[in-house]
Structures are given as C-alpha cells and as structure tokens.
Amino acid sequence: MFKLYNTQTRKLQDFKPISEKVGLYACGPTLYNAPHIGNLRYFVAVDAVVKSLRLFGYKVNCVMNLTDIDDKTLKGAREQGAKLKDYTKQFGEIFFEDLKKLRIDSIDKFPRATDYFAQMRELVAILYKGGFAYVADGSVYFAIGKFNGYGDFAHLDKEGLKVSARVDNDEYSKDNPGDFVLWKADPHFDAGEEGINTGNFSGEEYEITEKGRPGWHLECSVMSRELLGQPFDIHLGGVDLIFPHHQNEIAQSEAAFGKKLANYWLHCEHLLVDGKKMSKSLGNFYTLSDLEQKGASPDEFRFLALSSHYRNKLDFTQNSLLQAKESLKRLREFAFKSAEQSKQDSDKFFATAKDNFIKALEDDFNVPKALESVFSTVTEAYKNSYFGSPAQEYLSYIDQVLSIGLKVNTKGEENIIYEGEISQEIKRMVLEREKARQNSDYGLADRLRSKVNDLGYDIKDEKNKIRISKK
Ligand SMILES: [Zn+2]
Known part of the structure; x- marks a missing residue:
C-alpha cells in the first residue's frame, strides 16, 4: 500500500479510497494570462500523481477546473474591452496547448465556472438558510464565526481571528482572515449579457442584486461536488491555496452538507527562479514559449519539473535546465x-x-x-x-x-536491411535518422532522409524493418 502526505493531518497516511474509482480534484488555472513555469510545474505534478495512481492499479477520475470568472479575469476583460468569454478563451487555448506540449494527458474533465452558475446560486441559498451566510451591501458573505473549526485546516491563530472584518477580494493573506464573499454584487457585470446561464433565481430567501457573480472559493466547492460527489478522495493544489482558498472551500462545503469535502489534501510547493520568487517586476518570469525561444524543449522542462519532489521547492536555474537536458539525453x-x-x-x-x-x-x-x-x-x-x-x-x-x-518506437541496427553494397556513411546517416526519430526530432529525421535520398538511396520504413537500397 502506498502512503501520501495529507496537509489536513500533517501526516503521511495509508491511502484508503472511498470506492473503486478514485475521485481527484485539482484546482486549475485562472484564465487571465498564459501559465507561467510555476503553474506548469504544478500541472506536471498533478499529471504524475494521477499517472502513478493508475500505475498502482487504481481507476481515477481526475477533474481540473478552469476559473473563467473571478477578480482577475473580470479586470482583464474590462481592460481589453472584451467580453469575458472571449477574453478567457485565448488563455484557455494557451493552457491546453501547453498541456499537450508537456504530455499532460491524464486529466479527464475541465469544468468551467461559468457553466455552474445555477448550482452556485443553490449553494449560497443553502448556506444562507443554514445560518452560515448573511447579506451586506447586496453581496452574500460567509460568517466564519458560525463554522466550528474555521482556521483549523490552515492552522490560523484563533486568538487573533477578527471575525467582524469582511473581505471582498478573492485573494487575501493569512494576516487578514474575515468573512468572505460567496456572491459578490457587481453593478458592471450582467451574466445574461455575457451569455451565462444563471439558472432559476426564484426561491431565494434574501434580497440581493441580480448583478453579481460567485466568489472564487465557491466555484471549486460546487464543481468538485457536482463531478465527484462529497466527500471525494484527493484534493490537490499549490501551497499558496491552503489559505484562504482551500480553508474556505472546506468551510462552505462542510457547513452546507455536514460532510467532509475531501479525505486527502496534497499541496505542491513553489517554483523559484535563481532562488527568488518569480515575478514580472524582477524580470525572472517565464512561460513555456519563453523557454522554447531560449532553445529548451517542453520535455526538458517536464523532466526538470519531475526531478524535484512536489512537496519541495524547485529552483529553476539555467544550470538545472541544462542538467535536465543532459539527463534526458542519457x-x-x-x-x-x-x-x-x-x-x-x-x-x-x-x-x-x-x-x-x-x-x-x-x-x-x-x-x-x-x-x-x-x-x-x-x-x-x-x-x-x-x-x-x-x-x-x-x-x-x-x-x-x-x-x-x-517509449521505444525506433529500430536498431539488427532491424535495418541493407540491400547490396551500402557505404559506412549512408549506414551512419540511417542510424542518425533513427536516433532523431527517437528524440521526436522529426525535422532532423526528415533532413537526413532527403540527404540519403540525394545520395542515391531509398529508405523504406516497413513494420519491423527498415530497408535501404540503391535507387
Ligand atoms: Zn480551487
């Protein structure tokens, strides 16, 4: 049996799945920029976790959400004067392109927050009826003082907890806990105009403005429950999500339904660049295409990401990237x-x-x-x-x-049939071509093939053989 480190208990634990199929939820990208290499390191970690579970023999249902509505996406769309859907679409495309390049292909579903508005309204209503939420200035807030054990997950200092403060922002720090927003009034946002299905608004027992949208934390509580049930097995995220995001997911889901949200919580550490936090202002902020422009391949970055345990910080340096390149080559x-x-x-x-x-x-x-x-x-x-x-x-x-x-899909010397006299030079080029194909360097493979052709020889790729003959 394998063991995994659970953030909730701060312990290594044996894994006991709820049912035959393991349910796994990983917080996904916010579609307001191209993923940076810190995000990508986390996505690679999620992929390796899911693939390991499958290697262990488990069936896995892996869900990763797409945050296509929150403070950042709305701000970005407004700045571009674009519709929210059009604005987030461009970043969704880059995200999926990056996943493909990094061979991250283990995730089964990618729900979008804007497709779950009706269910989110429902959860807000349940929390309100249950006495865990209140209305202020047209928004609905979660009263953290009403939820027993608020702060346990994130190890908050309960003495210093100010329950009277209210927080409107999706993101805030551990020093500033407070009642957080479940449904945020926004006079500039009209879900209907954005083409979002808001479901049935009637039957709610509170008066709030129709112009509003869900809090970021609410999105994950709803999508995980809709697609995996409650509780599900494993919840993944970056360490920066422990507070407030995951603490608030737990408060919402457990207050509403009186059940645990997830049994195991895994958190992936940060990526540093030259020992420093990556930031645009320091000029050490990279995306996958930045690395590709510098001549690094996605496989090299994937290897680098895998070379550090997900619970350790990964220091990205020119040297570490070179090392990854060498190791992969070997x-x-x-x-x-x-x-x-x-x-x-x-x-x-x-x-x-x-x-x-x-x-x-x-x-x-x-x-x-x-x-x-x-x-x-x-x-x-x-x-x-x-x-x-x-x-x-x-x-x-x-x-x-x-x-x-x-995966070996190339052929070695014993699979190559030389018909007639073939010079050492041609033989060398044929082998080089096979090597290039193994490295997925199809450009080089094609160039070598035409070189061989130009020198008057044919290369025929057959099922288990390669046949070389004079034209
Ligand atoms: Zn989340």
Whole structure:
C-alpha cells in the first residue's frame, strides 16, 4: 500500500479510497494570462500523481477546473474591452496547448465556472438558510464565526481571528482572515449579457442584486461536488491555496452538507527562479514559449519539473535546465540502445528495476527517488549489455508516469536491411535518422532522409524493418 502526505493531518497516511474509482480534484488555472513555469510545474505534478495512481492499479477520475470568472479575469476583460468569454478563451487555448506540449494527458474533465452558475446560486441559498451566510451591501458573505473549526485546516491563530472584518477580494493573506464573499454584487457585470446561464433565481430567501457573480472559493466547492460527489478522495493544489482558498472551500462545503469535502489534501510547493520568487517586476518570469525561444524543449522542462519532489521547492536555474537536458539525453540514448540485442537474460534484472520504480512512487509520489532508480538501472544495463525487449518494456513502463518520450518506437541496427553494397556513411546517416526519430526530432529525421535520398538511396520504413537500397 502506498502512503501520501495529507496537509489536513500533517501526516503521511495509508491511502484508503472511498470506492473503486478514485475521485481527484485539482484546482486549475485562472484564465487571465498564459501559465507561467510555476503553474506548469504544478500541472506536471498533478499529471504524475494521477499517472502513478493508475500505475498502482487504481481507476481515477481526475477533474481540473478552469476559473473563467473571478477578480482577475473580470479586470482583464474590462481592460481589453472584451467580453469575458472571449477574453478567457485565448488563455484557455494557451493552457491546453501547453498541456499537450508537456504530455499532460491524464486529466479527464475541465469544468468551467461559468457553466455552474445555477448550482452556485443553490449553494449560497443553502448556506444562507443554514445560518452560515448573511447579506451586506447586496453581496452574500460567509460568517466564519458560525463554522466550528474555521482556521483549523490552515492552522490560523484563533486568538487573533477578527471575525467582524469582511473581505471582498478573492485573494487575501493569512494576516487578514474575515468573512468572505460567496456572491459578490457587481453593478458592471450582467451574466445574461455575457451569455451565462444563471439558472432559476426564484426561491431565494434574501434580497440581493441580480448583478453579481460567485466568489472564487465557491466555484471549486460546487464543481468538485457536482463531478465527484462529497466527500471525494484527493484534493490537490499549490501551497499558496491552503489559505484562504482551500480553508474556505472546506468551510462552505462542510457547513452546507455536514460532510467532509475531501479525505486527502496534497499541496505542491513553489517554483523559484535563481532562488527568488518569480515575478514580472524582477524580470525572472517565464512561460513555456519563453523557454522554447531560449532553445529548451517542453520535455526538458517536464523532466526538470519531475526531478524535484512536489512537496519541495524547485529552483529553476539555467544550470538545472541544462542538467535536465543532459539527463534526458542519457535516457533517450539508452532507449535507442535498448533496440539492440541483450547479451544475457535480463528479465529478472528489469523486473527488479520496475519494482524499485513503483516502490519509490508509493512513498508519497517520490518521483525524484524513482528517477534515481532509473539512472542506476541504466548504468547497470550498460555495464552488462542488458538491452533488447526487457529493456524496452521497462522503458515503456516507467514512461507511463514520466511521459518523456522513452517509449521505444525506433529500430536498431539488427532491424535495418541493407540491400547490396551500402557505404559506412549512408549506414551512419540511417542510424542518425533513427536516433532523431527517437528524440521526436522529426525535422532532423526528415533532413537526413532527403540527404540519403540525394545520395542515391531509398529508405523504406516497413513494420519491423527498415530497408535501404540503391535507387
Ligand atoms: Zn480551487
């Protein structure tokens, strides 16, 4: 059985799923900018967690929400003079493009907050009727003093808790806890005009302006319950969401329904750049396309993100990126080499290697430890010439979680048929081309192919063979 660290209990715990299918909710992006590499590090961590669970044999239903309405998106749309939907759409597209580049393909559903307005209105009404909410200035607030245990999750100092203060902003700090907004009056926002279905407004027992929108925290309470039920198994987020976001999700959901929201809470640490917090003003703020322009590939960034445990800070430096590049190169060279025949029986060796890999992951998703086992496996394999299909199977196995292009789909020397006399130069280029294909460098592969063609030779890719002949 594997163990995971639960923020709620501050302990490593055995995992006991509620049912056959594990329900996992990960707070997703706010669609007001292109994700920065700190966000991307977190998305990679979510992907590795889900893929590890699947490797352990669990079925998983993974939901990641898209915040397409909150303080930041509304501000951005107003500044651009755009409709909210059009404004958030552009950032949604970049987000999905980045996920694809980073091979993050384990998430099943991406609900958008604007599709759940009716259910959000309903939750506000339940909280109001239950005596947990009140109206002030046309907005509805959650009274934190009414919820027993408010602050426990985030370890707030209860002595200093000022329950009289009200907070309108979606984001605020631990030093400033207060009654937070569930439904925010906004005279400039008309959901109907924005094409948002607000559901049935009648039947609510309080007088508030129709012009308004949900608080950010409310969105996650509603979408997780709608798609996973309550309680569900695992809730993921960045450490900066522990307070107020997750504390408030817990207060809303548990006050309304008298049940736990989630059984395990996982939090991913920050990414630093050269030991400092990333910020636009420091000029150390990067997106994936910034890295690509500097010549780094998405796979290299993914590898770097995986090389640090999700509960540790990751220091992004030029050097760490170079190291990731080198390490990835070494693994891919091994993948290429694995197409050769093994000199000895290596089944047992790779079975043990798989075991070491999964055992590391069972220790609170310790990917860096799993990677360590991979590199010592590779070193041993070279020493003993353990290649061939057991090595290839091993690589496919670990790539189910790592997703860094280790699945062997290239052919080694023994699969290449040379018809007639072929010069060493051509043979070298054919092998180079296979290597390039292994590295998903299709541009280089194509260039090598036309070079070989220009020199008067044909390359035919067949099912398990490559045939080289003179034209
Ligand atoms: Zn959330």
